[in-house]
Amino acid sequence: DTAVSxxxxxxxxxxxxxKSIKCEQNLGHDTMxxxxxxxxxxxxxxxxxxxxxxxxxxTVPNRFSPKSPDKAHLNLHINSLELGDSAVYFCASxxxxxxxxxxxxxxxxLLVL
Amino acid sequence: RKEVEQxxxxxxxxxxxxVAFNCTYSNSASQSFFWYRQDCRKEPKLLxxxxxxxxxxxxxxxxxNRASQYISLLIRDSKLSDSATYLCVVNTGxxxxxFGSGTRLQVQP
Numbered sequence: 625d626t627a628v629s630x631x632x633x634x635x636x637x638x639x640x641x642x643k644s645i646k647c648e649q650n651l652g653h654d655t656m657x658x659x660x661x662x663x664x665x666x667x668x669x670x671x672x673x674x675x676x677x678x679x680x681x682x683t684v685p686n687r688f689s690p691k692s693p694d695k696a697h698l699n700l701h702i703n704s705l706e707l708g709d710s711a712v713y714f715c716a717s718x719x720x721x722x723x724x725x726x727x728x729x730x731x732x733x734l735l736v737l
Numbered sequence: 738r739k740e741v742e743q744x745x746x747x748x749x750x751x752x753x754x755x756v757a758f759n760c761t762y763s764n765s766a767s768q769s770f771f772w773y774r775q776d777c778r779k780e781p782k783l784l785x786x787x788x789x790x791x792x793x794x795x796x797x798x799x800x801x802n803r804a805s806q807y808i809s810l811l812i813r814d815s816k817l818s819d820s821a822t823y824l825c826v827v828n829t830g831x832x833x834x835x836f837g838s839g840t841r842l843q844v845q846p
Contacts, residue, residue, distance in 0.1 A: 657833060664838070665822070665838060665839055666836070666838050667781065667824070667836040668836070669833035669834070669835075672833050680833050714780055714781070724769075724828070725771075725783050725786070726783075726834055727783075728780035728781050728782070729780060730779070730780050731779075731780050
């Protein structure tokens with residue numbers, strides 16, 4: 625009965641490859657997010673979707689493409705992986721209201737060699 | 738200037754000590770404020786929301802000063818299990834959270 629789940633937990637791949645990370649939430653939330661946590665442990669928002677619609681798209685290379693097939697899922701596809709993409713990627717979800725709490729998935733540790 | 742600034746620490750304190758963390762934020766339009774906790778190699782988890790009137794949850798007390806754009810977290814009677822990184826978090830109304838870089842706490846026996 626995990627609230628926010630991500631797969632895979634670990635991803636080791638070569639430069640230039642294309643990979644996807646999947647995220648699912650069973651909380652009935654209408655907003656989902658992708659965050660990146662780099663080696664300095666700094667968490668930064670990448671994308672946010674509300675009811676399958678993109679509402680936040682920070683300055684992220686267009687090699688990163690989020691896809692939301694429905695409210696409960698937000699996947700992240702990364703093309704032409706680079707060394708600098710190595711990080712921990714967290715998915716999160718929330719319900720839109722004045723003071724919304726975000727619930728995070730366990731993270732996907734991506735290492736690009 | 739970073740949107741949310743915290744002292745990275747580490748704060749090394751003995752069990753039973755009281756420790757305080759501070760945080761400043763730059764966007765005066767920020768609407769809601771939180772402290773999250775992140776254990777090593779785990780996801781961030783909400784510790785508590787921060788209200789203008791100040792609020793307490795057991796051994797944890799959070800304060801917000803909107804005029805100074807300052808947030809604090811006080812932990813009383815520290816336990817070994819409190820060892821973690823504490824993230825000051827601000828919502829500017831864009832629905833995404835802006836995180837500070839975190840303050841690391843190590844409680845020692």
